[in-house]
Amino acid sequence: MSSALFDTVFKELEARNDDIRPSDILLFSEPLRTALNTVIHLSRFNLTEFAANLPFTREEARELASLLVKRNLFELFVADQQEPVYMARLSAMTRPATRPPSDLWKKID
Amino acid sequence: MSKIISIHSFRGGTGKSNTTANIAALLAKDGARVCVVDTDINSPGIHVLFNLDDSEMVHSLNDYLWQKCTIEEAAHDVTSRVGGDIKGQILLIPSSIKPGEIARILRDGYDVGLLNDGFRDVVDKLKLDYLLIDTHPGLNDETLLSIAISNILVVILRPDSQDYQGTAVTVDVAKKLDVPNMIMLVNKTPSAFDFDDVRERVEQTYDVKVGAVLPHADEMMTLASSGIFAIQFPDHPITKGLQKLVEFIKK
Numbered sequence: 151m152s153s154a155l156f157d158t159v160f161k162e163l164e165a166r167n168d169d170i171r172p173s174d175i176l177l178f179s180e181p182l183r184t185a186l187n188t189v190i191h192l193s194r195f196n197l198t199e200f201a202a203n204l205p206f207t208r209e210e211a212r213e214l215a216s217l218l219v220k221r222n223l224f225e226l227f228v229a230d231q232q233e234p235v236y237m238a239r240l241s242a243m244t245r246p247a248t249r250p251p252s253d254l255w256k257k258i259d
Numbered sequence: 260m261s262k263i264i265s266i267h268s269f270r271g272g273t274g275k276s277n278t279t280a281n282i283a284a285l286l287a288k289d290g291a292r293v294c295v296v297d298t299d300i301n302s303p304g305i306h307v308l309f310n311l312d313d314s315e316m317v318h319s320l321n322d323y324l325w326q327k328c329t330i331e332e333a334a335h336d337v338t339s340r341v342g343g344d345i346k347g348q349i350l351l352i353p354s355s356i357k358p359g360e361i362a363r364i365l366r367d368g369y370d371v372g373l374l375n376d377g378f379r380d381v382v383d384k385l386k387l388d389y390l391l392i393d394t395h396p397g398l399n400d401e402t403l404l405s406i407a408i409s410n411i412l413v414v415i416l417r418p419d420s421q422d423y424q425g426t427a428v429t430v431d432v433a434k435k436l437d438v439p440n441m442i443m444l445v446n447k448t449p450s451a452f453d454f455d456d457v458r459e460r461v462e463q464t465y466d467v468k469v470g471a472v473l474p475h476a477d478e479m480m481t482l483a484s485s486g487i488f489a490i491q492f493p494d495h496p497i498t499k500g501l502q503k504l505v506e507f508i509k510k
Contacts, residue, residue, distance in 0.1 A: 171400050172371060172400045172401075172404040173398075175403070175407060175436065176432060176435055176436070184437060187407070187436055187437035188437065190407055190408060191437070191439065193379060193408075222372075239372050240371055240372065240375050240404050240407060241371060241375070243368045243369065243370055243371070
């Protein structure tokens with residue numbers, strides 16, 4: 151049975167529909183934020199390294215990692231069942247500038 | 260091991276680009292292989308300090324983000340343009356200064372993930388000792404990305420009330436992103452100020468070490484970004500202060 155903390159963290163991530171952008175990291179609660187900061191610095195890491203930064207079981211960490219792959223923060227680099235390896239990659243499109251009135255962009259192009 | 264260093268300030272006009280260019284030159288002078296990336300896509304400018312004219316830019320960061328070239332193809336060797344006795348190498352990935360290209364990237368946006376990939380790829384492919392990221396002032400996804408992946412964050416501020424308040428936000432964000440090493444640089448300090456007092460005040464306020472307190476100097480204003488200050492004025496107090504910062508970076 152999963153812990154209440156794991157459920158909270160999982161639901162926080164599951165509630166998102168968009169890719170995770172850099173500014174989102176600031177909004178995550180602990181322990182997720184610190185865990186993500188750590189693996190972003192590592193860039194490439196295995197499940198053991200990810201789980202070591204979380205107060206969850208290995209399988210709970212694997213579930214979180216799978217969800218983060220869906221949210222495009224992690225990429226599955228080595229699909230090894232025993233010890234998968236991931237890459238962390240902050241992604242998402244920057245917010246494009248809103249269109250100014252008077253069709254200004256065309257004058258600059 | 261390669262190091263990624265972001266040079267950032269909450270406010271504009273603090274001297275980020277000048278500081279970045281000077282740090283790059285001082286590191287390369289000691290033999291390091293350094294690349295500078297201008298991520299200030301809205302208002303690029305560091306290429307001027309390296310005497311790289313717009314007409315000489317084969318590719319820019321913009322081209323990489325539009326996937327017209329690889330990140331290493333956007334790197335220009337500017338070592339010989341800096342002057343001085345440089346034992347290492349300085350590469351520059353500039354942002355485009357063409358109005359249409361700036362407008363296009365603002366209008367359409369781009370994938371921050373490509374910037375993320377680019378930083379990692381350029382370190383590996385160009386076998387860099389240091390990657391210096393010259394950032395846009397203030398907080399946005401690009402600056403947050405730079406801060407998030409950096410080994411060292413240099414936060415620059417002037418001894419000015421607006422800077423003091425805004426810097427508190429930057430330092431708070433950097434701590435939330437668990438930046439491994441953070442150091443502050445107080446720039447453009449009037450000679451009437453007590454430099455030791457400024458250092459103490461900043462260190463106590465932010466609980467972050469101050470690498471140097473640099474004076475406001477007419478020589479810097481007169482140079483007017485036409486070259487690298489540390490190369491042209493090797494014995495100036497500004498250069499001495501920047502050297503202390505470089506020693507911290509090299510540790």
